[in-house]
Amino acid sequence: MTVIKEWNVEEQAIQAKKAAKTLSLLTTEEKNEALITLADVLDAEYETILEANKKDLENGREKGFDAAFMDRLSLSKERVQDFAQGLRDVAELEDPTGIVKSDWTLDNELNVQQVTVPLGVIGMIYEARPNVTVDATGLALKSGNAIVLKGGSSAIHSNKQIVEVMHRGLEKTKIPKEAVQFIDSTDREATQQLFTMKEHIDVLIPRGGGKLIQAVVNNATVPVLETGVGNCHIYIDAEADVEKALAILVNAKTDRPAVCNAVETAIIHKDWLEANKDALIKTLNDNNIAVHGDETAVRVIPGSVPAGEDDWANEYLSTDIAVKTVDDVAQAIQHIEDYGTKHSEAIVTENKNTADLFMNLVDAAAIYHNASTRFTDGGALGFGAEIGISTQKLHARGPMGLPALTTIKYKMSGNGQIR
Known part of the structure; x- marks a missing residue:
């Protein structure tokens, strides 16, 4: 690959x-x-x-990157095979x-078609996960679509x-290699361009992370498909099944703590907590989940620490969790x-009316009843790989697969009509 330096970012965009x-x-x-060829080459090399x-x-x-960051950065033969x-x-x-x-056809016999077409050129700005490149x-x-990739400096060699x-x-396919551009610069100026x-x-x-996303949203003049950080919640209702609640909580918190669809706050009905505190405490201890709780949670759950205001908004990306009790x-x-990021929220309850109320009133891209937030993922939902999870409401929302990367064009066919 011919390396194009940061001062040629515009030229790369033109080529794309x-x-x-x-x-x-x-x-x-x-x-x-072409995609199959790319997969084969990645496997081979x-x-x-x-x-x-x-x-x-x-x-x-x-x-000194933390364990969660290093996990996102790390590759193995299996991970390369997975993204291939x-x-x-x-x-x-x-x-x-x-x-x-x-x-449809108008009264004047002008035929109108609304057809899906590519967006054109996508600029992808991302951090530590090399799999995003693929x-x-x-x-x-x-x-x-062509794509211009700007990965974070931490994964520069991998990317x-x-x-x-x-x-x-x-080079073995009909797609020109210029359709995939990588900005070979760790300078923020390249991103600003x-x-x-x-x-x-x-x-x-x-x-x-939130800082990267907000930097793009606040400074870009190019339209932005905004993805969001995941301060995700699970509400365990008074009428929650104990076995379901604990299994969902453990999965959402510990399956992959460093991903955006992991749960960061458990909201627990005070009556459920009182009735099931022993089972909850054992589950938390068995799975090494550290609790930052409100006054009630600290009183009931041994070893928990008082939660500050920052804890309710924190994306821990670890096995720490905030616990809020409610009436x-x-x-x-x-x-x-007050604290959600409109990503993924869940309720555990056997009361359908309560579940319906929660699912209708909570404003988020993905809402779950009696299921883990970990399903907010393009692959898990059958979209194939995802390009991100949108928390905005325009054009695309939730896991963004192929349809989110298209727009529409109106094609009109006539036989000489004038207006």
């Missing part, structure tokens, strides 16, 4: 825009063949990717472009090598309104 024109004309079969990843991990240890398989899975999905959403590329190419491997793969290139970039998608579902809903 030209490549997007070619990409938009390819057939579904040609795009699918995984060792070079792991060698590059070692440099990032070494730098991370020197900088993700490309094959995307190839199996329906092509989201060229779909006629509506078709996931985002696969979704972009399948939906007919560079992954893109080099994918470029070698693209992406923010303002409206003439070349059609949409920006930030994926990472009823209304208080639970209000707490989520």
